[in-house]
Every structure is written in structure tokens, then in C-alpha cells.
Amino acid sequence: SYVLTQPPSVSVAPRQTARITCGGNDIGSKSVHWYQQRPGQAPVLVVYDDGARPSGIPERFSGSNSRNTATLTISRVEAGDEADYHCQVWDNPTDHWVFGGGTKLTVL
Amino acid sequence: QVQLVESGGGVVQPGRSLRLSCAASGFTFSSFAMHWARQAPGKGLEWVALISYDGNNEYYADSVKGRFTISRDDSKSTLYLQMNSLGPEDTAIYYCARGSSGNFAFWAYWGQGTLVTVSS
Numbered sequence: 142s143y144v145l146t147q148p149p150s151v152s153v154a155p156r157q158t159a160r161i162t163c164g165g166n167d168i169g170s171k172s173v174h175w176y177q178q179r180p181g182q183a184p185v186l187v188v189y190d191d192g193a194r195p196s197g198i199p200e201r202f203s204g205s206n207s208r209n210t211a212t213l214t215i216s217r218v219e220a221g222d223e224a225d226y227h228c229q230v231w232d233n234p235t236d237h238w239v240f241g242g243g244t245k246l247t248v249l
Numbered sequence: 250q251v252q253l254v255e256s257g258g259g260v261v262q263p264g265r266s267l268r269l270s271c272a273a274s275g276f277t278f279s280s281f282a283m284h285w286a287r288q289a290p291g292k293g294l295e296w297v298a299l300i301s302y303d304g305n306n307e308y309y310a311d312s313v314k315g316r317f318t319i320s321r322d323d324s325k326s327t328l329y330l331q332m333n334s335l336g337p338e339d340t341a342i343y344y345c346a347r348g349s350s351g352n353f354a355f356w357a358y359w360g361q362g363t364l365v366t367v368s369s
Contacts (some may be wrong), residue, residue: 142311174355176294183344183362184294189355227294231353236308238284238296 142157143232145241159215161244162230166209173211175204178225178243186228188213215246218230223248251275251358253345257321258363263336271328271345271360278326280301282348284356285330287365297343298330300307301352319326335367 146164153159163173173191176184188193188204191211201216215222228241251292257269285297298319299308305317319330328345342364346356 172355178294178335184356185359186355186357189349195357206308225293229294229355237310238286238299238308240286240296241293243293 142235143230143239145228145230145239147226147228147241147244149242150239150247151246152249153215153218156217156248159218159246161213161215161228161246162182163211163213163241164203164209165211165212165230165239168230169208171206171232173204173206173235174229175202175213176227176229178227181223184227192223218246218248220248222246227235250350251347253347255343255360255363258343260366260368261335261353262369263367265335266331267335267365267366269330269332269343269345269363271330273326273328273347278321279318279323281350282327282352282354283319283321283337284346284348285343286298286346287339287343288340288362289338292341295341299348300324300328304347306352309367332365335365337367340367341365341367 146195175188178184187202191206192204203214225243227243252274254272261267263292300319316334317369320329342362348359349357
């Protein structure tokens with residue numbers, strides 16, 4: 142089965158840049174989506190198709206995807222960005238959706 | 250605006266069944282693939298099932314295949330998840346979500362979830 146690997150936690154100071162990675166075999170050939178989940182709330186889409194942003198999501202959120210690693214980048218981090226972030230792909234060979242284990246972003 | 254409201258969660262004994270519902274509004278329900286995902290306490294998200302926009306195709310996670318059935322009633326704009334032979338490992342918040350265009354696109358909207366607890 143296809144596996145996505147995320148670091149359990151990332152810490153960053155306010156106004157700095159946070160980078161959250163999502164590793165997978167040849168993930169660069171897949172479309173990666175990212176969801177933000179604040180404590181006690183449902184997930185919210187923040188980046189889709191590797192690097193596109195839904196309406197209403199700040200430009201500070203961006204994404205990239207190449208070879209075996211996809212990255213969610215949050216620039217000028219704010220306290221309100223503190224949340225869990227989950228990456229997701231559709232795995233064609235198995236016809237399964239796959240989520241990474243999630244990364245807790247802490248704003249110091 | 251798009252709204253997804255799950256219901257049907259609760260406490261159920263191991264081996265019993267439960268049916269979850271997801272009432273959709275604010276969009277043409279019959280035009281979109283729909284999904285179920287779950288999140289065990291303190292854990293990450295786990296995909297559960299997908300049903301195509303026309304109901305002709307269903308896909309399941311290995312952990313639930315043969316026990317869970319996803320279905321939809323377009324006349325009621327409602328998505329269902331029939332869960333049989335429940336075990337403690339099925340304890341989780343269950344979310345329904347609406348896809349974007351196509352069956353395998355990103356999940357544009359999520360409901361607030363319903364909690365299922367499997368315990369004797």
C-alpha cells in the first residue's frame with residue numbers, strides 16, 4: 142500500500158516561514174492536497190493539486206511537489222496558523238485515498 | 250453555501266451495526282462524488298470510502314471493506330455509511346466530505362463530524 146510520511150511536529154516563530162513535508166514514493170507524479178485542522182474542528186482545504194489555493198486561503202500558503210517530497214510552505218506564520226496539517230493523494234494503482242500521518246504546527 | 254451535516258453517531262457494542270447519515274445542502278448533490286473519512290482519538294485522518302457522483306462506483310479502505318457500505322440517495326441529498334461488525338478499532342469521529350469535479354479530485358468541503366464509540 143502507498144504510504145505518506147510527515148514529521149509529527151514542526152515549530153516556528155511568528156513571522157517566520159514554516160515548511161511541512163510529505164514524503165512518498167514518486168509522489169511528484171501524483172496530485173497532493175493539504176488540509177488544515179484546528180483543534181476540535183473539521184479539516185479545511187488549504188492547498189490542492191500541489192500548489193493551488195482555494196478562494197479565501199491567504200497567499201501565505203503555498204505548495205510544491207517534486208520527486209519523492211511534497212512541501213506545504215506557510216510564510217509569515219501567525220498564531221492562528223497553529224494546527225494539524227494533513228497531506229493527501231489518490232493512489233491510482235490501489236484505488237485508495239491516502240492521508241499522511243499529520244503534522245502539528247506549533248507557533249512559538 | 251455548502252453544508253454537510255453528519256448524524257447517527259453514538260455508543261454501540263462490539264459486533265453491532267450503525268448507520269451514519271450526511272445531509273447535504275447548498276449544491277447539486279447528484280453532481281459530486283462523496284467521501285467518508287474518520288479520525289480516531291488523537292490520531293490522523295483515515296480515508297474510509299468513496300462513492301462516485303452517479304453511485305455506480307464504490308471504493309473502500311482495506312480496514313472496512315466487507316463490513317461498511319457507502320450509499321447515496323440523491324432525492325434526499327443524503328449520503329450514508331452502513332457500518333456492520335463494529336470493533337473498538339472503529340471508534341472515531343466520522344466525517345463526510347464533498348469532492349471537487351470528478352471522482353478522484355480534492356475534497357473541497359467537510360462536515361463537522363459525528364462520533365462513533367464502540368464499547369461494551
